[in-house]
Amino acid sequence: xxxxxxxxxxxxxxxxxxxxxxxxxxxxxxxxxxxxxxxxxxxxxxxxxxxxxxxxxxxxxxxxxxxxxxxxxxxxxxxxxxxxxxxxxxxxxxxxxxxxxxxxxxxxxxxxxxxxxxxxxxxxxxxxxxxxxxxxxxxxxxxxxxxxxxxxxxxxxxxxxxxxxxxxxxxxxxxxxxxxxxxxxxxxxxxxxxxxxxxxxxxxxxxxxxxxxxxxxxxxxxxxxxxxxxxxxxxxxxxxxxxxxxxxxxxxxxxxxxxxxxxxxxxxxxxxxxxxxxxxxxxxxxxxxxxxxxxxxxxxxxxxxxxxxxxxxxxxxxxxxxxxxxxxxxxxxxxxxxxxxxxxxxxxxxxxxxxxxxxxxxxxxxxxxxxxxxxxxxxxxxxxxxxxxxxxxxxxxxxxxxxxxxxxxxxxxxxxxxxxxxxxxxxxxxxxxxxxxxxxxxxxxxxxxxxxxxxxxxxxxxxxxxxxxxxxxxxxxxxxxxxxxxxxxxxxxxxxxxxxxxxxxxxxxxxxxxxxxxxxxxxxxxxxxxxxxxxxxxxxxxxxxxxxxxxxxxxxxxxxxxxxxxxxxxxxxxxxxxxxxxxxxxxxxxxxxxxxxxxxxxxxxxxxxxxxxxxxxxxxxxxxxxxxxxxxxxxxxxxxxxxxxxxxxxxxxxxxxxxxxxxxxxxxxxxxxxxxxxxxxxxxxxxxxxx
Numbered sequence: 240x241x242x243x244x245x246x247x248x249x250x251x252x253x254x255x256x257x258x259x260x261x262x263x264x265x266x267x268x269x270x271x272x273x274x275x276x277x278x279x280x281x282x283x284x285x286x287x288x289x290x291x292x293x294x295x296x297x298x299x300x301x302x303x304x305x306x307x308x309x310x311x312x313x314x315x316x317x318x319x320x321x322x323x324x325x326x327x328x329x330x331x332x333x334x335x336x337x338x339x340x341x342x343x344x345x346x347x348x349x350x351x352x353x354x355x356x357x358x359x360x361x362x363x364x365x366x367x368x369x370x371x372x373x374x375x376x377x378x379x380x381x382x383x384x385x386x387x388x389x390x391x392x393x394x395x396x397x398x399x400x401x402x403x404x405x406x407x408x409x410x411x412x413x414x415x416x417x418x419x420x421x422x423x424x425x426x427x428x429x430x431x432x433x434x435x436x437x438x439x440x441x442x443x444x445x446x447x448x449x450x451x452x453x454x455x456x457x458x459x460x461x462x463x464x465x466x467x468x469x470x471x472x473x474x475x476x477x478x479x480x481x482x483x484x485x486x487x488x489x490x491x492x493x494x495x496x497x498x499x500x501x502x503x504x505x506x507x508x509x510x511x512x513x514x515x516x517x518x519x520x521x522x523x524x525x526x527x528x529x530x531x532x533x534x535x536x537x538x539x540x541x542x543x544x545x546x547x548x549x550x551x552x553x554x555x556x557x558x559x560x561x562x563x564x565x566x567x568x569x570x571x572x573x574x575x576x577x578x579x580x581x582x583x584x585x586x587x588x589x590x591x592x593x594x595x596x597x598x599x600x601x602x603x604x605x606x607x608x609x610x611x612x613x614x615x616x617x618x619x620x621x622x623x624x625x626x627x628x629x630x631x632x633x634x635x636x637x638x639x640x641x642x643x644x645x646x647x648x649x650x651x652x653x654x655x656x657x658x659x660x661x662x663x664x665x666x667x668x669x670x671x672x673x674x675x676x677x678x679x680x681x682x683x684x685x686x687x688x689x690x691x692x693x694x695x696x697x698x699x700x701x702x703x704x705x706x707x708x709x710x711x712x713x714x715x716x717x718x719x720x721x722x723x724x725x726x727x728x729x730x731x732x733x734x735x736x737x738x739x740x741x742x743x744x745x746x747x748x749x750x751x752x753x754x755x756x757x758x759x760x761x762x763x764x765x766x767x768x769x770x771x772x773x774x775x776x777x778x779x780x781x782x783x784x785x786x787x788x789x790x791x792x793x794x795x796x797x798x799x800x801x802x803x804x805x806x807x808x809x810x811x812x813x814x815x816x817x818x819x820x821x822x823x824x825x826x827x828x829x830x831x832x833x834x835x836x837x838x839x840x841x842x843x844x845x846x847x848x849x850x851x852x853x854x855x856x857x858x859x860x861x862x863x864x865x866x867x868x869x870x871x872x873x874x875x876x877x878x879x880x881x882x883x884x885x886x887x888x889x890x891x892x893x894x895x896x897x898x899x900x901x902x903x904x905x906x907x908x909x910x911x912x913x914x915x916x917x918x919x920x921x922x923x924x925x926x927x928x929x930x
Contacts, residue, residue: 252346252355255329257290259597260345260358262335262528263366264293264321266583267563269652270590271364272325278598279328290329290358292347293321299388302583302647303660305429305619307392308399309436310672314389316659319652331356335367335528340536340556362597365529365545365553365561366590369581372524377694377750378499380686381705381758383424383519386433395433395518399440400674402516406455407448417513419455422504424496425520426462426469428618431479433518434460435621438488444674459489459512461496461504468626470580471616475626478635483620498694501701529565541567541578549608551593560597562589572612583650584614617643686758690714690750697748703737705758712754716746725899726751738765798923803890807883810922811906811915817842818852818872824861825868827852838878840905840913848905848913850877880905885914892917 259275261268272291279286297318306312322330333349333356345358371387373379384398385391399421406418421441423434438458445451460467460483466476467483467490480490491506498505504512525543532538539546539554544567546554551568553559562568563586567578579585588611596606615629617639625640627633634642644664651657686705690696690712697703699719707714707727714727724746727733737744738761816834818827818841830839831854841850852875860866860875881895881904895904896919903918 252357254357254359255290256359257329257361258284258288258601259290259362259364260360261289261291261364261366262338262345263364263368263563263565264291264295264298265366265368265563266298266586267566267590267593268293268364268366269298269321269324270587271366271562271594272321272328272590273652274591274594275597276325276327278594282598282602284601286327287329290331291321291325292331292333292335292345292358294332294334295388296321296330296332298324298652300583300647300651300656301388301429303651304386304389304392305432305436307389308386308395308433309440309621310396310674311436311439311667312660312663314393316656316663317392318389319656324652331358338363338365338528338532340532340559360558362558362560362600364593364597365532365559365565366563367526367529368564369523370526371522373519373522374687374689375522376496376499377688377690378696379424379496379517379519379522380688382499382501383517386429386518386520395437396440398516399437400444403441403444403448403451407450413513415455416457417502417515419451420457420459420512420514420516422459422461422512422514422517423520424461424517426460426464426467426490426492427520428468428470428616430460430462430518430520431467431483432619432621433520434458434488435483435619437518438483438486439621440672442487443672447671447674453487456487457489458487459491459514461491461494461506463493463495465493467492468618471618471626471628472633475628475633475635479618479620479626482622482624486622500695500697501704503695503698505695523564526565544578550596550606551589551609552596552606558600560593562586562593568609570612571608571610579609579611580613585611587650617646619643688756688758690754690756692750692752694750695748696750696756697744699745699747700743702743703734703761705734705760706732706738706764707734708732708757708759710755710757713751714754714756715749715751717749718746798893803888803893805889806885807887807889807892807906807917808885808915810889811917812921813915815840815913815916817913819844820849820873821871823868824866824870824872827857827872828868831857838880838903840880840916841872841877842913846912848882848907848911851880851905853878882907883917884909889922893919893922896922 261271268291272289275289276286279289297320300317303312303317307314307317331347331349333347336346336348338345343360345360347356347358349355371385373383384395386395402418406415409415409418421437423430441456442453445453445456467480468476484490495507496504497507499517502513502515504514504517529545530543533540533543533545545561545565546567547561548554549569551560551562553561564581568589570577570579589609592609599606615627617625617627619625619640623637623640625643626635627639627642629642648657648660651660696714709727709729709731711729714733715723716725718724816830816836816839818830818839820841838851838853840848841852842848852872856876856878880901881899883892883895883904883906885906885908892904896902903916905913906915906917908914
C-alpha cells in the first residue's frame, strides 16, 4: 500500500489511492471483498488496491444474535474478523465521515489518537448498513435494549439474568411482577426469534431459583400488524403464533408502543405494561452518511435507500455501486416493480455479484444483472421449533428447526466458526444454559430524543438514569395529583436531584408541547460531580429542593390554619431593593453594598416585574472579559423566583416556596406591578403561627 503524501503531519490525514473502496463491513461489503480477493489476482492487479472500511474489525452473523441473547451460543462464535474473511485486501477500521463523489474521496475517522485517512478511489461500493432511530417513541432511546450487534445480545442476556436474580430476593409483589415481565417490540424475524429465546432461557433457568415459578414469568411480544412473521405464509405465521402462545408467550397484535419509561410501556390503544426490561427490534433508519450523500449529490433514492439498476450501479454516477441495507436493488422476478428484501441472503449474493461486475468493468466487459430471487425464509421460534419456507415448500416444527440450523451453519463464514457453533449447539442439547452474570459495561454518553405534546418521559418513583437538558420545547413536572410543580424551558436542565440522591424521581414528567431533549447517562455525569468541588456546588443549588421540600412541608403542617388562610399582603415586605436591566454593573454594586440580599427583583421603569437577579449570578457575570463596570445588566442570566398575586393567601405563598425549592417569593398585582417580597422567615416569624 502506497501513501501519496509522505509529508504527513499529526493534523493531516493520510491519502491512500485505491482501485476499489468498499464502505461497510456487513454481509454486502464483506462478501464483495471476499470475491475481489479471488478475482483481482486473476486480472493482474494487487489485492492491496482494494479496501473494506468498517466501524468494527469483525462481521456479525446477525441471524444468530437471538441465540447469543438466549445463552445457546457464545458471542465469539457469531463474529468473524473481516481480515480473515477478506484475506489479502486492506481492511481499515474506522467511521466513514463524508463521501465526496466529485473528488472521489472517502474521509474516514480512524480513532481519537490517529489523524484519519482519505481514500482516493476509482470504484466506490456503498455497503453501509441501516441505523437505529428510536427517537420516534418517547423514552425508547433511553430505556429499550437493542438486538443490532453482538454487544447488544450480550447486554440483553446479562440483563435477563440480572432481573431474575433481583426477583429471586424481592418480596414486594408489584416489583417482582415488573422484574419478571419482559417486552419485545416488533413481530418480524428478529423480534419473534428474540422473544422465543428469552422465553426458553427464562423457563430453563427458573428451576435454579427457589423463589421463582414459571407461572410468574411473562414475555410479551408487541406487533403493529395483524399477525407475526408477516412476510411468511399465513399458515406458517399462525403456526408460529399458536406454538409460542402454547409455551406462554403473550402476543399483542395490531398494537404499537406510544411511549416508554423505566418501568412502563404505554400502548397506543391505551394499555400499560409494567416491566423493567424492554427489547426493541424495530426502528431501522437510513444511514446518516448515505442520507447526507443523497441530499448533497442528488442521488435517486427511496426514503434514502439508494436506487440502483439491475447491475447494482448508481444511476448517473461513474463507477459508484450500492448493495445491502443502503440500496434499493430491483428484484429480477418482478421486472423492477419491487426491490430486493434487505436480508442476509440477498446482501451476500449482491456483494459477490457486484465484485464480479466490477472486475468485468475493469476488463472492459459488460456487467451481468443480479437475478437471485431468494431461496426462502426461516425463523426459529425456540424450544427446538421453527417455521421455514424453502424453495416453495413449507416446513414447521422440529424438522424446520433442523433445517434452520443446517442452513445457517452452512451460511456461517469460516470453517472454524462452523465447528464452534456446531459444538455449542450439541452441548446445548445435553446441558443447562449458562447463568453466569457476565455483564459487559458500556457507557452511553448522551442521546437525543423527541417528545410530542402529552408524552411521558418518566414517572414518579422510577429510578433515575439520566440528566436531561431541554433543547426546544417545554417539560412539566407534575405531582401525584397532576398539579404542575415546575416547568422546564429550553436551555434548562433537570433530573440531577434523583441522580445524586438515588431515591427515584419525585414527580411525573410530561412534554407540554413538542420537545427536543438531550439526556446524559449517570455513568458519565456522576464521576464529574464526585471529582469536582465546583460542579458539586453548582449541583447543590438545584438539589436543595430535595431537603427544602421536606423541611417546608413539615413547617406547613405545624402552622395554624387561620394563618395559612390570611392574606400574603399582611406578611410581605414592601420596601424592596430592585434593579433595572438598563442599569450598569457599577450601579448594581452600589446597591449590593447598601442592601445585602441573595436576590434582587428586576423591574421596568413603571415598576412591572420582569425577573430577578442573584448575587452569585451577578459575580459570575462580572468575570466575563467583555463585561466592565459600565456594562448594563441586559445580558445577565435571570434567577427564577416564584410569584404570587396580592390576592393570594399565606398558604399559597408557602406552597409556591415549597414547590420551587426557594426561600422567598415575589408579590405582584394583576397588572404585574411588583408590590412586595415575602420570605420563609416572614411567614413563620410569628411564633403564635405554630400549633
